[in-house]
Amino acid sequence: MIQRILPIYHTGWFYLLLLFWGSSFWLVANGGLKQINQLNINALAKTTQNQVLSNNSAFESPDILTLYSTFDDSQLDTIVSLLSDHQESQVTLLGEPSSHFTSQLERYLSKNPRNNKIIIASKNNSSEPALKSPSPMLFSGTLDWFRYSSKNEIEQVSSKHLIYTPFIINQSQSFSLLWQQQGGTYLTLPSEILKQLSKNNELTFNKNWQLNLANEQNTQIPQKLKLGFFGDIFTSGETYQYSQVQQTRLSKFDKSTLPLISVKQFFELDYNSPDKQKIIIITDNKLSQHELLQPLLDKLIKGDYLTQDISTILLCWALTGLGLTLVWFISQLTFKQQLIAIISYCLVLFIIQYLMFRQQQWLEVFQLIFLLMGSWLLFLAYHKECHLLLAAVNEQLGQLDNNSLTIDVMGKPKKIATKKSNTAQKPVHSLLSQAQEKTKPAQDISSATMTKGESSIMEGFEQTLVILDKQVQSNNSIKHHLTVDNFGRYQVEGILGKGAMGIVYQGVDPKINRHVAIKTLQLSDDIDSPEFGEAKERFFREAQTAGGLSHANIVTIYDVGEENNLGYIAMDLLTGAPLSLFTQPEQTLPVPLVYQLLIQITDALDYAHNQNVVHRDIKPANIIYDDDLLKVTVTDFGIAYVSDNSKTRTGIIMGSPYYMSPEQILGLRVDGRSDIFSLGVTFYQLLCGHLPFEGESIATVAYQITKAKAVAVNQLNSKLPSSAQRICSKAMHKDIEKRYQSMAEFKLALTNALKRDFKVTTN
DSSP states (O other), rough: OOOOOOOOSHHHHHHHHHHHHHHHHHHHHHTTTHHHHHHHHHHHHHHHHOOSSOTOOOOOOOGGGEEEOOSSSHHHHHHHHHEEEEEESEEEESSSSHHHHHHHHHHHHHHHSSSOOOEEEEEEEOOOOOOOOOOOTTHHHHHHHTTTTTTOOOEEESSSEEEEOOOOOTTTTTEESSEEEETTTEOOHHHHHHHHTTTTTTOEESSSSEEEEEOOOSSSSSSSEETTTTTTTTTSSSEEEOOOOOSOOOTSSOTTTTOOBHHHHHHHTTTOOOOOOOOEEEOSSSSHHHHHHHHHHHHHTTTOBBOOOOOHHHHHHHHHHHHHHHHGGGSSSOHHHHHHHHHHHHHHHHHHHHHHHHHHHHHHHHHHHHHHHHHHHHHHHHHHHHHHHHHHHHTTOOOOOOOOOOOOTTOOOOOOOOOOOOOOHOHHHHHHHHHHHHHHOOOOOOOOOOTTTTOOOBBBBGGGGEEEEOOOOOOOOOOOOOOOOTTTTTTEEEEEOOOOSSSSEEEEHHHTTTEEEEEEEEETTTTOOOHHHHHHHHHHHHHHHHOOOOOOOBEEEEEEEEEEEEEEEEEEESSEEEGGGGSSSSSOOOOOHHHHHHHHHHHHHHHHHHTTEEOOOOGGGGGGEEETEEEEOOOOOTTTTTTTGGGTTTOOOEEEEEGHHHHTTTTOOHHHHHHHHHHHHHHHHHHSSOOEEESSSHHHHHHHHHHOOOOHHHHHHHHOOOHHHHHHHHTTOGGGGGGGGHHHHHHHHHHHHHHHHOOOHHH
16 A cells, blocks of 8 residues: 655645646647547447437438539529529528629529528628527526637628528537627527528527527427537537538439539539429538538437537536546555556446437546546656655665664663664654654753753754664663763763763863863763764764864864763853744744844854855754844754765765755755755744644655645745745755855845845844
């Protein structure tokens, strides 16, 4: 089972998922799946016999005749002769007749009126009045917003004998029988042809949850045409590439091989024929609209088409939501189980589509399957990344057969005992939870900077973790020191705190009466574990690195030495409290003061970085705040290293998980920009009282730091100026090249923001 260690909506996968959904809806709306949908309709049409809406229709397919004409003056006489010979036929012109041609045609029709008007397919003009709805619903205006194909560029013209109307084919391979302009609803070209064929030459438009066109008395076309919710219909056939086979009554022509015959040819062959066609389509064959119109009319009159009622549309959305919910819940199953669930759901969709098809309803399942499969694959990739990250963190923590985990929680009086048979097999979640259960809040002595009667309360991931890549060989429980009277010239006055590796004493230099903090480490030879060796190396490295730094905001190291198998460092005994005491929402410091303190810290770290020293464990607990002097002091250089002479091994992770930079999490080489990230997290927490990256396990925290975007600090504290979010975001940028490139740059941003937002100078 794949375990979620971070919700998807906290990661970049969520935005990728939204992008996929948006692209999918755009693709469907623009007919990207029309080819597949049409093949789907054709396959269902072969297995299902649709019910015919009007069984008493006297209309048959051979009653439609398609002819060819160029619509110029030379063809006018022939077309006029055809009109004269077929007085009862409905004639439709598909092309672009010239204005002179149409004016001459109207002149003829004014002298020789016909029962049926001649229909001309036009993209730019319309001549018929808007339909009237006898009983509009209360929500008709709202429903119209979702319906119809809008043709606002069409100009209304007037004609007594000709009907100008558009032939609308939608991107989804559907045909519109209605269109709307300026609030009025009009008939498209196929609907106008049906209207001319009706006995009373009138169609009634019923506007409600379903659209209908109906006539009271008719013997040629269905008395009621159901148009569904949108006014569109779907038919079987090819996708806009219809064959050149013409449905004519000329038995003497080979209809499968010959092209369209001209009006003149037909008139000569059929001059004395008693049989007259009910529909005559004359086309200039430029747009090949007749290849779509002829089979469409045939299916409309026979009722062989599909619609989408409101119930079908709602069912489609319900199935979409159900499918996405299924993808979410099966994400905890194995890949094989997920695949079975997805395939089963797709089969259910096809069954529902088949049942709907028998009711002449069109449910587009392929777009649902496309959305479902794409979402599932993205979820699968997201969980795969979570799994890989968890495995990588476990590997870094020594969770492989040849490695084990050593966690040095500095500042905690915890006895660490590591067993090869147990620790190496436990997942990182259980290791960290055990560490939190067994460890009680204690005084942070990592830098020996506590005042009398005060302690730094740090729990869980706020402690410094040192993760090694070597196996622990023996019991490494620490033998705490016996009572010691002095270290070199320093006399012991008391104990400030105890930790896993040593004790921090308060001492005094009697010669100059200077009170100091003495940090110790047992150096006895019987402690030979790798973790102890690493701690010993870090212990003296702190004295070497911090001892070479001289800055007002960096703790001062006075002496280092060894006494009775105990290594010790004598350092300044600071007064004040760690900034970790001011990291709760109700205990934060004033915002201008936070800016000022951060400026001091950036100045100190800029000095350290210029000395090629990177702290690597910047956090509130390692910064002491003196309320009387309004001054902060950076402490605990115990895991710092000199940039140009690093002894850090590949695969070792050091730092406090909540404040680690992405490059620290990934075990990469770090520089001063890593301290910038950690200080950005500290700045964020001091401003709002919350951590930007939190979690119940080190794997979750690691994933958030490397992948997730932190909540804007202004959302957690609305009183903050805009500069707070800008500075935090830049300092905590996951791309090291997009952060502040130096502490000096960080300091300049804070200084400018302090002047601009609070009218306060750094002094």
